[in-house]
Amino acid sequence: ESIFENCKFRECEFLSCNLSNINFKSSNLQDMVFEDCKLLGVDWTKAKWPYVKLTSTLKFYQCNLRLNNFFEMNLIDTVFEECRLQESDFRGADLMGASLCYCDFEKSLLQHCNLTKADFTGSSNYNINPLENTIRKAKFSFPEVIGLLRDFDIEIAH
DSSP: OOBOOSOEEESOEEESOBOTTOBOTTOEEESEEEESOBOTTOBGGGSOOTTSOOSSOEEEESOBOTTOBOTTOBOTTOEEESOBOTTOBOTTOBOTTOBOTTOBOTTOBBOSOBOTTOBOTTOBSOOBOTTTSBOTTOBOOTTGGGGGGGGGOOOOOO
């Protein structure tokens, strides 16, 4: 486990790195790109977010983000594309306008989220209850979009 305490990361790009269990304790993260990185078990809530305006400052491409914590984070316009987000915690997160395309959300927690205009095109295994999340103008692909009906105790015939 690596700890970066009170560090400033600006306009950094990480390519094919193993940053599993990294700790950004009280660090300032701005305009960061992660491509083909392994980021298992990262608790993003430990970074210094109150001082950062998060608007497209985090971008993840083809990353393994299993067991990550984004609890109640402001992730407006954040990019997660072709990522593995299994067992990650997004409860209470603001993902308005986020790009979440071609991601695997198996066993991830997506509850009480703002998913307004979020793009889930090509993504799979998400469990999103439309009664617990704001999904206005969000994009989903067929047949995965049928999963939005999971919590309604209905039967869908072929």
